[in-house]
Amino acid sequence: MSSLDAVEIFLVEARDLLEQIEQALLDLNGRLDDRDLVDTVFRGLHTLKGSGAMFGFDALAEFTHHCESAFDRVRKGEVAATSALVGAILDAQDHMRALIEDPKGDYAAASQRLLAGLNAAVSGAAPPEPGAAPQAPALQVWSIRFRLPANALVNGVNPLGLLNELRDLGECRIVADTTKIPDLEALDPTECHLGWDVTLTTDQPRSAIEDVFIFVMDDMDIVIETLDAPEAVAPEAPVVATAPSAPAAAPPPKPAAAPQEVPT
């Protein structure tokens, strides 16, 4: 692929992104408290900024960065989404289109004027009312039982990295399932014979758990289920059966003859 092709691909995607942003802004104007729409606008602006910078559209990247920052504040609940703010970004979005279609034009004055309007809209947007503020999501306990594809290790998947990502989501209790480890004579050291049973307490949504497994989700065995509220977690609850001791392709934290807990 030539660099010209890459820029053309960027232009096509940038135009699509602008359309998506515009539609989300128009919808948002009618439903100012719709957090999904706020996220959609933010993600669109974020991608446009990053891709623009990558393909040399520096003026676009710099200008979009300001709009993205403003919407990041809405996303974080620091300022409310208002019609004035949505209108300011809609105005800015037309300007972004010009920065894409004719990046060499002189847009300094227009950029300054639009950013002043954006700043005024952000300043005028009061913090969300307490009742409308995003509530801290409640903690939820999840049971995540998974077994990676046999060729996961050969294909560069790091099970410990996946477990660490789950740990980053909240408090984890991790138990290795060693029941499928074959006898030594039958063991293929390049295959992943372990499974894991994770009890995760987190305020993150299910999608955050699924994101951990994004590259292997389609090929693996995984069951993600909600359990009771955090206080109902039984710390001693057995999760997997004891297995005969045998070397494992994916090393657990300690030699395994029984389920192992990895508290965090």
Next chain:
Amino acid sequence: MSASILAVDDSASIRVAIKIALSGAGYAVSEAVNGADGVEKAKAGSYDLIVTDLNMPVMDGLTMIEELRRSPAHMGVPIIFLTTESDAALKQRAKAAGATGWLTKPFDPEQLVKIIKKVLGR
């Protein structure tokens, strides 16, 4: 020591974009201009991760991945492919060839770094 990454792409601009993004995040980046060059450089050096395009002259990315996976030294080395086609069929072909993950072009440099950190397990 920073992780060492091989960037395989026939587009110089994409290689530069990858190099800028990853060098800024502290990775050491080497370049290869197509799949055959990628196989040669991967076998001659030692890389913690490979980022590759799929559509390249001389040898495409799928063939390069298959060839590297046949080499015991390159089993387990994470390989991320960049693609402009986000369809499931291509992802499946690349995964079947032995790829670890993917990123759709044009990519956000922050996204690339995030995915590499994810795949390397930090």
